[in-house]
Every structure is written in C-alpha cells, then in structure tokens.
Amino acid sequence: MALFITLDNVHTLYNIDVSKKMDGIAVLHQHHHPAKEYHKHTRLFDGLLLGFLMKGSMKAQIHFLEYEINAGDIAVLQPQLMIDTKSLSDDAEIISIALSSDFITSFPILREFIMNDQIRWRPVIRLKEEEFVLQNELLSLIQKFYHKKESPGKAEMLRHLVISLMCMISEAYSDLQDHKSLIKNRTHEIIDDFYLLISKYATQQRTVKFYAERLHLTPQYLSTFLKQKTGKSVLQWIDHTVILHAKTLLKSSSLSVKQISNELHFEETSLFCRYFKRITGVSPGTFRNEQ
Template structure:
C-alpha cells in the first residue's frame, strides 16, 4: 500500500480515534502483527516524521537509499521525503510522531532543523547511551499527554514536549558535523533536484524529457544514473509517485474514480484505470473496496 499522509487524512487511514486529534501533531504506536502478513508500505508525509524504534528492526528505503533501523534508532524524515518499508521483524514496535508544516513554521528552531541537508542523507540517528533513557521517558510522557482528554492548554503542553525531543535529536546531529561533506557531492545534488521535481510535477508531467531538460541532462543519462543510484528509472519513480497519490485519494477521499483521474491529469478515466491496473495489478475500484 502507498499513502500520501496529511494530518487531515491520517486519522481515517490509520483508524485513529478522531477525539485524539490535536492541532499540528499526530502520534502512532504500532506493533508488527506477523499473522496478518507483511506488505511493502510506502509513505510520504507533508510534515516532519520522527520514528522511534522501541524494539525489533526494520529495513527501509528513505530518500532513495536503503537503511537498517535497529532498536534505539530514530528515523528522521523531513517533509515530503518518501519512505518505503521493505522489512519488519516480528517483534517490531515503533512510535511515530508526525508534525505538520504549519506547526514547524511557527518555531524557528524547527525551521532550521528541517532545512538541514545532513539529515536528508543521514536520516537514522541514535542518541548517546545516557540520553536514550531520557528519550524513552519523554516519548512515554508525550504519548500520555496526547491521549489525555482535551483541554485548553493541551496543544501548548504537547508542543513544548515535542520541541524538547527535537532539540535532543538536533544536538545529536550537531555531533556529526565532520560528516557534513557527505551531502555536497554531485550525485546527491542530482537526486535531490530530481526528487523536488517529481514531488511537484509527477501528477502533471510523465515524460522523461521534461525532467531531463529541467536538470540540464540527457534523458538517457538521467534514467541510467537514477537506475544505478536508486534502483529505479525515471519512469519508475514517476509511476511510483503518481500511484502514491492515486492510492491515497482512493482510500482517503470520497472523490469518484473519474474525479481522481481528472485530479491526476489523465485525459480519460479509462486511461487512468489501465495505468493503475498495469502498475498495481488491480483496478482502482478493486483497490478502494479492498
């Protein structure tokens, strides 16, 4: 399943009690269920995602590169970064905190944090051993406040607790200053620029030539480069992004399939249906009902 997550649709997609809704923040506490079987799961969130691996492990592709996340690790996903979960251990337990873009823009320290290029290419971090206990206690406290009954100051209290947690993570990244040159090579620049383009244009432009021209590269070079560096060609990344949006609209909205087809700039609904089935193996209607 692939999902484009926002604070507006996440409650429906994950069956979260809407009474828990708190402005700017959502929290998920998830445990793997081996008896249900595991399926590859792609997500893209329009804000900041913090994933805390409490136990077990997972393998995930984050912003084109594969990472292993172990118990005690923190996965930091800046806004609009795609994560594809490839594997979850049977004992996997994860707490995820989602923070909206509006929340982020209200606090200068958060704006600086999400603009850090180092985080994009090193999204997995671990606090110092002596701070992991504080981190876990803070996560428990944040969850307790999140689930407490609504009150006038609840959002404000949650905000301060979450900012404290992010400051701890930011401090851990500052200790990796010697590795900042990791983000400055040409390979990363091309991938970053391409990702910005498909995030903006994938639902409107599905031509390799369009992206190659924007990046001042030949179509053949761009496709070969992305295939070598990320495992997917330009067309595969475009398809991946379009299907991400299509599946989210099918699951989280009441738009008709024709309306979704129009939203994704297909000339005819039949073209969208064939496109969707060719890539996913099922029709849009079957996916929505399933």
C-alpha cells in the same frame, strides 16, 4: 498501500480516535502484525515525521536510498520525503510523531531542521546510550499527554515535551556533523532536484525527456544514473509517484475513479484503470474497497 499523510487525514487512514485530534501534532504507536503487509506501505508526509523504532528491525527506502533501521534508531523525515517500508521484523514496534508545517514554523529549531541538507542525507540516527532512558521517558510522557483528557494547557505542555525531544535529536546531529560532515555532492544535487520535479510534475508530465531537459541532462544519462543510484529508472519513479497520488485519492477522498483519472491528467478513465492495474495488480475499485 501508498499514502500521502496530512494531519487532516491521518486519523482516517490509521483508524485513530478522532477525539485525540490536535492542532499540529499526531502520535501513533504501532506494533507489527505478521499478517499485515507493511512492506507495501509507502508514505509521504507534508510535515516533519519522526519514527522511533522501540523494538525489532526494519528496512526502508528513504529519499531514494535504502537503510537498515534497528531498535533504538530514529528515522527523521523532513517534509515531502518518501519512506517506503521494505520489511519489518515480527517484533517491530514503532512510535511515530508527526508535526505539521504550521507547528514547524512556530519554532526556530524545527525550521532549521527542515532546511538541513545533511539531515536529508542522513535520516537515521540514534542518541547516545546514556540518553536512551531520557528519550524513552519523554516518549512515554508525550504519549500520555497526547491521550490525556482535554484541558486548557494540554496542547502547550505537549508542545514543550516534543520540543525537548527535538532538542536532544538536534544535539545528536550536531555531534555527528562535528566529526564527520556530509558534503552535498553532484549525486545528491541531481537526486534532490529530480525529487522536487517529480513531486511537482509527475501527475502531468510522464516522459523522461521532460525531466532530463529540466536537469540539463540527456534522457539516457538520467535514467542510467537513477537506476544505478536508487534502483529505479526515471519512468519507474514517475509511476511510483503517480500511483502514490492515485492510492491516496482512492483511500482518503470521495472522488469517483473518473474524477481521480481527470485529477491525474489521464485522457480517459479506461487508460487510468489499465495503468493502475498494470502497476499494482488490482483495479482502482478493488484497491479502494480493500481493508
């Protein structure tokens, strides 16, 4: 299931106790169950998302490129970056911390984080071995405070714990950049610019020509380039993004299929239903009713 995640809908989508809802922060602790098809889950969050792989391993596509993530690794996803889980080991255990845009803007270190191109192109990192214990202790405290009974100082204490963890991650990136700086090249620029375009226009513009013209490239060059660099053509990425919108609306809104079809700029509901089934293998109604 592909999901647009916000702090408003994360509790519904992941069956989290609504009483745990807090302004600006959500914490999830997930264990992989082989019966669940996590490899079908594509997620896009509107804030900063941190994923800590505590056990096991996984393969994921983050911002168009594929990564192998192992126990001890941290996945750092800046706002509006897609993560597509390709596979998870049976023993995978993940702690995720989601921070809203409002939370981010309150702290300079987080504002710098979401503007850093090098982090976007190096989203998987791990702390030094001697800092693992501190990392895990902080994660344990963050979870305990998140589930702690409401109190006047709960939110403030949790925010300080999260910022402490973010400072450790920021230091790890600083060390990497000191030794091996990643220069944003033309490949990165094209992918970044294309990503921004499909994020904004995919539900309205579904032709290769539109994106190629905006990027000042020929349609054939853009399709070939993306296929070689990301494994998907322009049309495949457009379909991927449109279905991402559609699945999220089906799962997290009460809009009818017809209303969703209109929202996604399909001329007729029947065209949307055929399009959805061609790509996903099921009808919009069937998808909506699946657990």
